Amino acid sequence: MNDATVDDLLAAYALNACEPSEALQVERYLAEHPAAAAELAKLSTAAAWIGATEALTPPPRLRDDLLAVARARNTRSASDDALELFRDQTDQLDALVGRLRADDLSAPTANGLSVRDLLVHLAAMETMVAAGVRHTDPAIVPSVDIEGRTAAFIEVFALRPLDEVRSVWRRAVEEIADWAVGGEAEGHVPWLPVALPRDTIIVIRSFETWIHADDIRRALGLELESPRPAHLHRMANFSMQSLPAWLEVSGRPHPGRAARIVLTGAGGGSWLVPLALGEANVAEAAGVESVDVVLEVDIVDWCHRVAERISPDAIAVRVAGPTDLAGDLAVDILEAASTLATL
Amino acid sequence: MTIELPSLDWERCTRERLMAGNEAALGECYDQYASFVYGLILRVVRDPKAAEDITQDVFLCLWEKPAVFDPAKGALRTWLGTLAHRRAVDHVRREEARRRRDAAVLTRVTRTPDVDEMALALVTAERVREALADLPGEQREAVELAYFEGKTYREVAVVMGIPEGTAKSRLRLALRRIAVTLEAEDLRQWA
16 A cells, blocks of 8 residues: 555544554554645544534443442552553553464564464563563463573464464453552562562563563654653653662672762652662652763663663763763663563 | 644553553543543444444553554554454455444543643544545545445445446545645644
């Protein structure tokens, strides 16, 4: 379908009057053509206003019914932003999967798996985490080695429909969310030897879900989607709290040294990070205390670095420090930042 | 005509409150937009019970996934209207078009949190109603078949006995004229 053909479909799309396959093509086209997206916005507004010509007050009981159902489904609370992050990211991935066409599934993604196998990988991971936090045996296959489990899942699901993969993944996501709602303070993820705080587990799973959803979007030429600022901040904070451990694990600790890492953009912040384990706690606060290096990075770039979706060389970072050591420290910080992705 | 527009800040703030699970925020959204959403859906599905169910689904969608609504990309009214229309059309296509049932005894717009916004919406709706009436007959018929009858442009072409390309261009011309009407009324920022 060429550009002019897609352009011709914009009004029909705004009126929900395209065939489903055409609608998907329009959406892909829009992601790359801002002028068409702006035109569609105008046409959609016009379409919505056609609906407004029919305004009619619904029966009074509908309001009470709605609020009763909403209350029953309200799993959020002001303090549970980790679970909200998890639900947001898993819902967004689920919606994305629901829109995939058969010929999308073989597209290669950033981590080498096809779109289909990447979803199988997520099903493998989520079923393993669900088993870990609920103290049950992992579903489908017993392996808890990430690569081995993924390979085994790919083999098991090779001839099964994608809906089945999606269903296994979704069920595991719900099990994890149910566990999180249950209020346990910590749990195990089977591939790590330590118990992790409940929020850490939830944030790690959210992070991976977001990154893989973006892997799929990137593979299909769709626009990438960043989590909302509060959620980006949540993930960035997790990475900052973990950074001293990651420096140790990756063999790059700097005892007695400290960095200030400033993440810019919506959801950003400023963290004081000791560059080795067993020293002061990571603190999120602005300040002017003496540090050995100051890094300033866009928060989305930082998160992509944590997920190893951007190399240290390619990331735009401002580095400052009192001595020549600052540059070396910055390199080690950026290298260590992706430790979790490589475990 | 100069119009005080609903505040983008209000929409952002409401979205944040919805994300935090604030039920009062959902109630306010409902009071503000329920007549718009319900009336639109009822016009398409022509079944009061189905219209109630779909209206509830639309607001529950906002409740459960407020992050999907992006105030930077358009007004909440447009977002809800687009979602409501899609759900209504899906229903019609699933159930097949039913005969219109009597939806009488239902009164026009009542209490709302933002009376100004609703008053302006009524004015705008009247302008759009006039613009629809002023459309050339073949454009009006095409857009009504698509919007209110839930027909695809291909079905519109079949019903009207015209080529598919003509159906697409009639839909586009009609929507553009309405868009121009909205702009002429200085209502672009509703978008």
